[in-house]
Amino acid sequence: MADEFMKGFACLMVGGLGWMTIKGWYNTPSFEGAQLTGELTIEEPTTFDQIALFMGDAFFWFAVLGALTFWVVLPLISEFQAYLNERSA
Numbered sequence: 001m002a003d004e005f006m007k008g009f010a011c012l013m014v015g016g017l018g019w020m021t022i023k024g025w026y027n028t029p030s031f032e033g034a035q036l037t038g039e040l041t042i043e044e045p046t047t048f049d050q051i052a053l054f055m056g057d058a059f060f061w062f063a064v065l066g067a068l069t070f071w072v073v074l075p076l077i078s079e080f081q082a083y084l085n086e087r088s089a
Contacts, residue, residue: 001075004070004071004074004075005070005071007066007070008066008067008068008069008070008071009067011062011063011066011067011069011070012063012066012067013063014059014062014063015059015060015061015062015063015064015066016059016063018055018056018059018062019056019059019060019063022052022053022055022056022059023037023056025052026040026041026042026049026052026053026056027039027040027041028041029041040053
């Protein structure tokens with residue numbers, strides 16, 4: 001179980017840091033007005049800006065779904081398989 005916890009924690013950290021970095025670059029209007037969920041600060045994003053904004057959303061969902069997968073889904077599957085093996089024996 002410790003390896004699943006660390007894998008989920010790694011997903012949470014990598015995804016969270018990637019999301020915070022990209023959102024900090026693109027959604028912070030000024031030094032005093034730092035916010036991660038604010039409005040987009042550029043009027044017309046270029047192709048690379050659009051890729052970065054997509055990656056920011058991808059990092060967020062990787063963090064959420066990766067942590068939930070390793071902390072909730074895989075232990076539930078493991079417990080269910082153990083229950084079925086115990087029941088069939």
